[in-house]
Amino acid sequence: MPSITKHKCGFVGAGSRQCSQEALAHGYCFWHDPNSDKSGIDIKTPLEKYVRNGEVSQGLQLKRARLEQLDLVNRGASSGFDLRGSDLYRASLRGAHLFSIDLSNSSLMKADLSGANLHCANLKQCNLLGTKLKGTRLDNVNIGKQLLQEKRGHKLWKAGHKQEAFDNFQQAEEVYRDLHKAADSQGLFEMAGYCLHKELTMRRYQMPKPSLKRAISKGIDLFCGYGERPFNVVLFAMLFILVCAVAYFLLGITHQGQLLMFTPETLGMEDVNSALACLYFSVVTFTTLGYGDIAPVGLSRFIAAFEAFTGSFTIALFVVVFVKKMTR
Missing domain, CATH: 1.10.287 (Helix Hairpins)
Known part of the structure; x- marks a missing residue:
């Protein structure tokens, strides 16, 4: 009687490691076959056993799978299980334990992660569109600098596909x-x-x-970074004060009846002192202290009025943003 040749799954994971499971009709095993319907059946325990046995766990096809209370915590190891590139579209992961799991480049689109533990999970370039996150533990989750859709949007914009x-x-x-x-x-x-x-x-x-x-x-x-970056307000204030000081230096201010401004004919310590006086006057005006020892002249008066208005608004905004961040 002729022997029946069994073919291995055609999926190749990280490090060119091929899945050792038996291939089904489409050339992939049950776990890697995108055509295998996993909805309506209980595969939680088999999946835990499969991953813990050290099988190729990247690229798992788990669309609409029922995985409530799934436990994939890699206890005793420095890193979590590697499920990169897996498809968990509309999968139910309510209350799942996924500490430090690697789901980068995977799809959790419309998956239900309510009450799940994603502490320290790697979600870089993971599709999180429509994912239910009510009560999901997100401590130290790594979502990367750009989401999948954000990165894709920039590429499409550069290619001219605006819509x-x-x-x-x-x-x-x-x-x-x-x-x-x-x-x-x-x-x-x-x-x-x-x-x-x-x-x-x-x-x-x-x-x-x-x-x-x-x-x-x-x-x-x-x-102000939409109210989230108080340091931006400080940088703006410093730059604005400096710009106004330069304007005062060019247009002139008066101190005890003496005009202080830039004079190319007498470059030296006198101009340095005038520049420092203009910087001092700019700080006093921005903070609305108004000591009165120095006064603007000519067009400098309009700049001083604008700087005082901007300064009072900026200081108030900084207090709001700073207190908001500190109370967190």
Whole structure:
């Protein structure tokens, strides 16, 4: 009787390691076959056994799988299990234990992670669109510098596909909003602030370019990072004070009846002293102290009025932003 040759799964994982499981009709094993329906059956325990036995765990095809209370914590190891490139579209992972798991380049689109533990998980370039994160533990989760949709949006924009780019930026905004809300509800205010800033940045990318609305949004980002970067306010204040000081130096101010301004004919210590006086006057004007020992003349008066108004607004904004960050 002729022997039946069994073929191995055609999936090749990290390090060119081929899956050792028996191939099904489509050339892949049950775990790597995208055509294998895993909905409606209990595969939680078999999956835990498969991964813990050291089988190739990248690229798992788990669409719509029921994986409630799944336990994939790699106890006693310095890193979690490697499930990179896996497809968990609409999978139910309610209450799953996924500490330090690597799900980079995977899809968790519309997956239910309510109450799951993703502490220290690697989610770089993971599709998180529509993922349910109610009660999900997100401490020290790594989402990378750019979401999958955000990175894709920038590439499409450079290629001239503006509408497709806008769609991806809109999806990225939604994902950042979900992460922001989830982190905020758990007291992870640093992550919540970062995601809020990225959410508003994605919203700006959807605005027509050029447009006044987009320019105003960009200005607010540079000025205070949408309320999340108080250090930006300090940098703006220092730069604005310096610019106004240069303007006073060129246009002139008076001190005890003496005009202080730039004079090319008498370059030297006199001009240095005038420049320092202008810087001092700029600081006093910006902070609205108004000692009165130095007064603006000519066009300098309009600059002083504008600087005083801007200074009072900037200081008030800094207090609000700083207190907001510190109370977190």
